[in-house]
Amino acid sequence: MNPGMDAFRARLGGFAFGGDYNPEQWDRAVWDEDVELMRRAGVNLVTLGVFAWASLEPEPGRFTFDWLDDAMDLLHRNGISVDLGTPTAAPPVWLSHEHPEVLPVMEDGEVFGFGNRMHYDPTSPVYREHAARITTALASRYRHHPALAMWHIGNEYGPTAYTTAAAAAFRDWLRRRYGDLDALNDAWYTRFWGQRYSDWEQVGPPEVPRSWSNPARRLDFHRFVSDALLECFVMERDIVRSYRADLPVVTNFMRFHRQTDSWRWAAHEDAVALDIYPDPGQAGSHVAAALNFDLMRSLRGEPWLLMEQAAGAVSQWRVNHVKRPGRMRLGSYQAVAHGADSVLFFQWRAGRGGHERFHSAMLPHSGTRSRTWREVEALGRELPRIAAVAGSGSTAEVAVLFDWNAWWGLEVTHGLPRNDFDYPAIVTAHYRPLLEAQHAVDLVSFGSDFGRYRVVVVPNAYLVDDRCTAALEAFVAAGGTLVCSFFSGVVDERNQVRQPAYPGAFRRLIGAYIDEYAPLETSVAVRFADGCVASADWWQDSLHPETATVLATYLDGDLAGRAAVVTNSLGTGRVVYVGTRLDAGALRDTILDAVAAAGVAPVVRDAPPHVEATVRGGFLFLLNHSGTDTATVPATGVDLLTGASVDGAVTLEPLGVAVIETRS
Amino acid sequence: MNPGMDAFRARLGGFAFGGDYNPEQWDRAVWDEDVELMRRAGVNLVTLGVFAWASLEPEPGRFTFDWLDDAMDLLHRNGISVDLGTPTAAPPVWLSHEHPEVLPVMEDGEVFGFGNRMHYDPTSPVYREHAARITTALASRYRHHPALAMWHIGNEYGPTAYTTAAAAAFRDWLRRRYGDLDALNDAWYTRFWGQRYSDWEQVGPPEVPRSWSNPARRLDFHRFVSDALLECFVMERDIVRSYRADLPVVTNFMRFHRQTDSWRWAAHEDAVALDIYPDPGQAGSHVAAALNFDLMRSLRGEPWLLMEQAAGAVSQWRVNHVKRPGRMRLGSYQAVAHGADSVLFFQWRAGRGGHERFHSAMLPHSGTRSRTWREVEALGRELPRIAAVAGSGSTAEVAVLFDWNAWWGLEVTHGLPRNDFDYPAIVTAHYRPLLEAQHAVDLVSFGSDFGRYRVVVVPNAYLVDDRCTAALEAFVAAGGTLVCSFFSGVVDERNQVRQPAYPGAFRRLIGAYIDEYAPLETSVAVRFADGCVASADWWQDSLHPETATVLATYLDGDLAGRAAVVTNSLGTGRVVYVGTRLDAGALRDTILDAVAAAGVAPVVRDAPPHVEATVRGGFLFLLNHSGTDTATVPATGVDLLTGASVDGAVTLEPLGVAVIETRS
C-alpha cells in the first residue's frame, strides 16, 4: 500500500512520460515552444529545478522564485505535472567560495573543487544548513502548487568525503556502532600490524594511500558514507513532508552504484527511482539493465520510476554511441516490463553549452527534424495504450542475492586471494541464464525474506552476516533450493575470517569444508555426473565433501579427481555449490537444472535467449533484443500495442515489443 | 619587408648554421677547441645563455658577466655571431627559495618544484620583476657587442599555472574579454548545473579535478595561459628593443605545441623559430615535420628559423632512436625546403651531466671520431652551396586550416560525442595526401586571408568563429573550393552549439543539415559516384542534403543508403564535405580530386609519394624520404649540391636531396 504513489499514478492516468526540464537555460520565448512540443509528445511529467540552486538563491538568503513560478504555472496550464527537485546536488559557487570547508576531499587527498557538481561534503554542517534553507524555501512556496506531483530530493547521491567534518562524523558513527574502543579494536582486528587505538580522537577515515588500509576500517567507512548521504536525503525529505505529507518523495539511484546501499535507502523513500544509461555500443548491455530494473522493483517490492535515460547518446565516455532506431523504445518497454511506472529522460531539450551539451535529449539540437524526436514522439503516443499496466506488480520464484555489504567486502577491502573481483559482473553472470531462459527473478539482500522463493542464487558472497546465514539455513531446511558459488561465507560483517575452517558460514549448508582457495591462471576441465565435460578457470576451492555429494569433478590440474561442484541436502531442501568459475554454458545448466528441479517454470517456453519475457499484472511483455533476428514466442491474448489478437504465438520483429493482455 | 631579418641574413651571408652553446658548462680551455671545431664545421651562429641565469646572477642583483664577455669576444674574434638568450626559462634556485609563490601549480594541484626548468608562474609579479631585471642587465651590457646578431627570448614557453596569482590574472583577462559578469555567465553557459557567478572573486581557473570542468571555462583558461605567456615574451622583447631596435627578436616554438597560440604570437615576433624533434624510430615522422615547417612559414608568410633539432637521438623518451646515416642531412634540407633560413641544433657539445647528458650534439661525447660529427661537418660545408636560397619565399594555392581555437575546442573541453579527438593527427591526415602528391601547402587560421588560395581544406573544425565562417563563405562564393570534414562548424567561440541545427556555421556552405553525430565502432562501406567502394569508420554525420549533391553513399550500417560525402555550390565556388572518416586512400582521392578540379598543379608530376618537392624562390627542392628506394623525378636546371646539370630528370638516392636552380 502506497497511497502517495497511487495518487500519483491516478493523477497521471497511467505512466509518467517526460524528463528533466531546465527552463532556466532558455529564454522565456522558448518555453512556449517547449510546452507545445511536450503536448505533441504526450509529456505529462517534467522534473524541474534539479540544478537550479544558483538560479533560485543567487546570493545567500536572497531567493528568486519568479521564473519558477512562471514555469510551474505554464506547465500546469498545459496539463503537465511537476516532479520538483531540491537543487542541493549542485551548491552555488558562493557557498564554497565563502565556506571552502564544504568541499569534499577525494580518495587521493585532493579537494574536489567547484566547477562540476556534487561539490559538497555530505557531513558538512554548513552544507546541511544551507541545503535545509533552500529546501524549506522551496517546500513552503510550492507545497500547494497545482502542478506539484512529486518531490525529487538531490540527485544521484555520490560524493565521498575525507574531510575533517567527515572524520568527526565517522567517529560518531563508529561510537554508535561499537559503543567503545575495545569493540572497535576487536572489529577492526587492530592487533594486526599494531594498529590499536587508545583514544577516539585517533580514529579517522582511511588515510592516504587509502587503497592498502585496514580492510575493516575501509569497509566501515563505505558503510558510513552511504549513511551520511542518506542522512542528507532524510533531512530534506522530512522538510518537504512537513509542508505537504501526501506527495511521494524520491531520489534517483544509479546503475550498479557502489556508493549507496540501496536496500537501506529504499525504506526511507516513497518510491524507488533509477537513472540508467546502458552503453548502446556494448552488446548485451540489456542484461545488466534488466538486473538493475529487477533490483529497483525488489528494493521495495513495488513499481518504481525510470527517472532518467537517454533518448540517444550520452557524452561523458570516450566514445558515446547513439541508440540505433528502435533501441530507445525497446529499452523503455524493458523498464516497464520490469516494473517501471514511468519513462523519463534526461533531458527534455538539449542544452547549448555546459558539460553535457552533447548529451542527447527528447528534443535534440536538430529539433523536430530528427530521428530522435520522431521516436520520442511516437513512444509518447504509444505508451498510453498500456496504461492499464501502471501500478501492477509481479512475482518471482527465483531470487538472486545482491547485497552492498557483499559487494564492499569483495571490492574495497583488498588482501584477498585475488584482488580483481567485479561483483556486478559476477552477479550479472549468474543472473543472465535466468533472464535468457525467461525466468522471473527478484533480487534479495542479507535481510530479505527468502521464504517467498523456491530458489535463491548466491553469487560469491565472500562476506555474509549471521542473520543471512541463519535465514539461508532456514530457507533450505524448509525445502528451498540454494545455488551458491565459490568463495562464499568466508568472513563475517567485520571482514574477519570465520573459524575454524572455510567456508565458515556456509559449511553446514554445503556439507563440505575447504582446505584452501586457489586462483587459477589457466583453465581446467570438469566432468559432470552426466558425462558432460565443461571448462572452468579463475578459481578453485579445494573442496572436501563432508555430507555433500559430488556433482562434478576436475579432470586435470592440481585438483584432478577432486570435487568441483557438490550438492547437499539439509532438511527438505537442497544446496548446489559451485567451487570454481564454470564456463558460461555449464553455469547456465547448473543454475537452470536446479531451478527446474525446484519446480519453477519460466514465463514462456521455447523462446530464444535474446527474447525477454516478463509478466506484470495480467500482462505478458515480450521483448526481442536481437537487432537482426525475428522471434516467434508462444502467447495468447491481445497485443495492446497493435490491438491485434494473438492466438498461440506472436512474432517479434528485430528489436520488437509485444505487450499481451492474457485472457486468464 | 623585414629589415632586421634582411640584415641578419646579410650578416651571415646566407644560412645560419650552428646551435645552442653552453660555455658555462666547460672549462675555459675547452672553449678554444670548441671555436676551432666550429670553424671547421662552418658554424656561423650560436645561441648563448638560454639557461645561464644562475651563472649570470648567482645571487639576487649580483651579476657575473665576465665569462659571457669572454665567450662573446672569443666568438666574435672567430667570426661567429651570437643569438643571445634571455635566461628566463630557468630561474635560479634562489628565486623560488626566497619566493616560493613564483612556482607554478600543475593540473593535479601539486606545486611544480625546483629541479627541472620552466619552474615559474608566468603570471607571478615577482617572477616578471626578476625576469625584467636580468633582461635589462643583459640588454644594456651587450646591446652593442659586435657578435650580437639576434635576441632569443626565454625558451619553449610552456608552463601553466593554477596559482593564486594566475587566478587574479585570469579574472582580469576575463573582465577585459567579457566586460561584466552577466556576459561571462552567458559565455560559460553557467545556467547548466547551476554554476552562475555572482561576484568576480568567485571566478578562477578550473579546479581539481580539472578534466571534467565547465568546457567554456577550460577553453578560456587555455586562451588566457597562452596570452599570459605571450605577455612575458612581449615584456622582455620590449626591454631588449629599448636598448637596440634593429636586431630581430625571436623565441622558439615547439612542434604541435598546444599551449601557445602561435598565430597570436607570431605577430609579436620579428621571425618565427621552431624546435623540432621528429622521432627517427617512427615511420612517416617527416610528414608531421613538413606540416610544422609549412606552419612556421605560414605564421608570418616569411622565411623562419630552425632553432633546434637533434644531430642524432634525444634522451627524454622511453626509447630514443638515433638518426640513421643521412637522416639528419635530409631533415635539415627539408626545413630549408619549407622556408627555414637556418639549420641550428640543440646543442653544440654534449654535456657530461644533467638531465640531457645523452641528448645528441653536433660534437658528441665521442668527439670528432664519430659518425655524427662527420655528418655535421659535411653538412656545414655543403650548406653554403645553396646560400642563394636564403631569404626567398614560396607560394601555394592550397591551404589547410590549423587553428589553436579549433584545437582547444576538440581536445580540452570534453563532453563531445567522442572524447578521443587528436587534432594534430587529424590535420596531418588531411595534409599528408597533399604533401605526397607534391603540392605546395600553406597553413591558415580563422583570421587568414583565404582569398589567396584556390583550395582550402578544413579538417574537423568543431569550433569556428563567425569571422572564419563568413570568410569561408566569401571565399567559396568568389570561386574557391572548400574541402571540409565531419563535425565542423558545430560550436561558436564560446563552445556553445549553434542553433537551430547542425552544422550551424557551415550549413549554408555544405548545403545540408545534420540530424545527429554518430561515432562508429566498426567500419562501413561507402560507394562513390564513380562506383569505387571505400571504407569508413570512427564517425558518421547523419547528413540530410538540402542544396547539396551526394558524392558517396553508405552501403551498410545504420545509415545505409544515406549520404556520406556531398558537394555543394555556392556562388561560383564549390564545397566538398566528408561526413565520415574515410580510409586513407579515399580521403586522398577526395582531396586530390577537388584540388585538381580547382586547377591546381603539383610542384612536380609523376613523383612517388615518398618524394617531397617544394619550390622556394627559383629553386626546386627534391627530397627522397625512402631509406631503400631511389626515385627519378622530372627536373631541369643545375643541382646546386653537386653542381651537376639536370636535363629532364634527376635521380635521388635513398634519403637523397637535390636543390635545383631552375632556368626560368
Place this chain on the structure above:
Amino acid sequence: MNPGMDAFRARLGGFAFGGDYNPEQWDRAVWDEDVELMRRAGVNLVTLGVFAWASLEPEPGRFTFDWLDDAMDLLHRNGISVDLGTPTAAPPVWLSHEHPEVLPVMEDGEVFGFGNRMHYDPTSPVYREHAARITTALASRYRHHPALAMWHIGNEYGPTAYTTAAAAAFRDWLRRRYGDLDALNDAWYTRFWGQRYSDWEQVGPPEVPRSWSNPARRLDFHRFVSDALLECFVMERDIVRSYRADLPVVTNFMRFHRQTDSWRWAAHEDAVALDIYPDPGQAGSHVAAALNFDLMRSLRGEPWLLMEQAAGAVSQWRVNHVKRPGRMRLGSYQAVAHGADSVLFFQWRAGRGGHERFHSAMLPHSGTRSRTWREVEALGRELPRIAAVAGSGSTAEVAVLFDWNAWWGLEVTHGLPRNDFDYPAIVTAHYRPLLEAQHAVDLVSFGSDFGRYRVVVVPNAYLVDDRCTAALEAFVAAGGTLVCSFFSGVVDERNQVRQPAYPGAFRRLIGAYIDEYAPLETSVAVRFADGCVASADWWQDSLHPETATVLATYLDGDLAGRAAVVTNSLGTGRVVYVGTRLDAGALRDTILDAVAAAGVAPVVRDAPPHVEATVRGGFLFLLNHSGTDTATVPATGVDLLTGASVDGAVTLEPLGVAVIETRS
C-alpha cells in the same frame, strides 16, 4: 668467524625452523595449541613482536610486557627459542596522532598516513627518540631471558621521506659527502639548466614532479635514504648490543629491494636475513630466487637466514597463486642449498583479520586438516636429517656484479638512450645460464675482491666507480676473465659521462671505443666466428675495435658488417664484451664459452637446465624444478633425505630434492 652465529646454530642444533608468531592476536588459550603444534612440526625458533609496539606501549611511556613475558616463558618451557623483534616498523597510532611530522611524505608529495605500516620518516628525530625508547625497554627487560636467541631489528626497511626533516638530514649527508657547495654543484653538474646552488638552505630532496629531476640529485637522494634507514638500524642495534653483546643482531632484507644498498648494510649486521616471496604463478621464478639467495650469501660470505617465506599464497597481488604440492619444500631446500641456515615463514598462524588475513601460514585457517599443514609438518621433520649442513659454506669461481649504485644509475636517473632498463631482469638474464649450467656463482659489488674468481660477469654497468674499474683491470691483468655487456662504464659515481669517449671506464678493458649508443626497435642478425647466426635486439653499441678482436658481426641493420661482440687481451687475462642484447641462447653460449675457456667446471655435468646443483660444505644439493619431468644426475654418496646410497647417479622426481653427502 662469527661467534654469535656459531652459538646460535649450536643452540638450535642445526637449522632454525619456524616463523613469525603473533600471540598478541590470539586468546591465551590458543597459545597452548600453538606451542603443541609447533612441537609437532619441529619448530625451534619463532620471531616475536615485530608489529607489537602498540601492544607493548599502548600509551606513550606506559609499557605492558606481561603478555610478552608469558609468551617468552611458554616458548622457553617448550624448547622454542625466540628471535625478538624491535617493533619499530609500525609505530602506534598515538605517535603519529600526537606528532604528525613523523609521517613520511611520498614521491607524489602526499603524506603517507596511518593505517598501513612503515608510516615513519626515518630521519625524524621524534620517531628515532621513540624507537630508541621502546628498544631500550625491550632490551633491558629481555636481555637475559633464556628463550632469547637473536635480535630482529625493525622490518623490511623501506620508507622514503620527502619531509622537512629529511631535507635537513639530506643537506647534512651532502655536506659530509661533498664538503662545500662548489663540490656539490660540480657533482650535480648544476651548470646544466642553470641549477647552481648558492646556499646550502636551497638544497633539498628532488621536488615534485620528481621523476624528471636532476639525475645526480636523484642518485644522491637514493644513497641518502638507504643510509638514513641504515642509521635507524644501527641505532637500535647499538642499544640491544649495549645490553647483551653476544647475541646476533639482524634485520630482514627483501628480494631485489632497490631502496637499501645491502652491501653497505651487511657489514653492520651479524648475519644477513632475507624475506622472499617468489610468485608461484610465474614460471622460472626460482631463477631470481637463486640469484637472491646467492646474493645473500655473498653479502657477508657466510651462511644467512631465510627469515620469511610463504607456506602457500600471499595476498597483496592481483592474483595470488598457491604453491602447488612440493613447491614449498623445494623452495626451502633451494635456500639451504644456497647457504641459508634457516627455514622460517611469515607466519605461524593465519590471522583472522587485517590486511594479510589471506596470507598463507604454517598453520592455515583450515588448521591441521590442510595440505599446507601436512607439508609444513613433513618438512619440519625432514630438515634435521641434514643438520650437518648448517653453518657450512661454499665457494665459487664465477662472480656476477650486482651493485646498488649500478642499479640506481640505470633506473632512477632518467635521460638515458633508453629509459626502460630493468636492472634485476638484466642481471637475472646473465645469471640464468650459469645457474642452468650448474655453476656455482657469487654476487659481487664495486668494492669486492675480484681476485678470488676466475670469471667476473658485469651486466650493463652503466655507472661504475673508479675503484671498481681499477679492480677489474687488475683482475684481468692478473689472468681473470671478464664478460661484460653493453652500455657499461659510461658514467662515474656522479652520473657524469666519462670523457673523452664511450665507454670511458672500460675502454682499455674492452679494447674498443664506442661512437654512439643506438636503441633498436627490431631485431638484427649476428654471425659468430664459428658461423653460428643468432639474433639481437633492443640495443647496439656502435663499436670500434682498437686492440680488440671481433667475435661476432652484425649481418644486417645500420651496423651491418660491424662488430657486435669483441674480445680483448689485457695482461694475462681476457675480456669478452657484448655490444648488444643477444638472444638468450647466444648470451648463454657466450658466457658459458668464456667460463669454460677460463677453466671453470660446473658442479655436475650432463644435467638438464631445470636441475639446480650446488655444493655446500661436503654436501651436494640437487633440485629438480620441473613439475613434470624426472631428471637423472651423476652423483655418488648418501642421500641424507632418504638415507639411500647413491652410486654414480641419482634420479630426481619432479620437484624432487636430493642432499648427497659425498665421500670426498
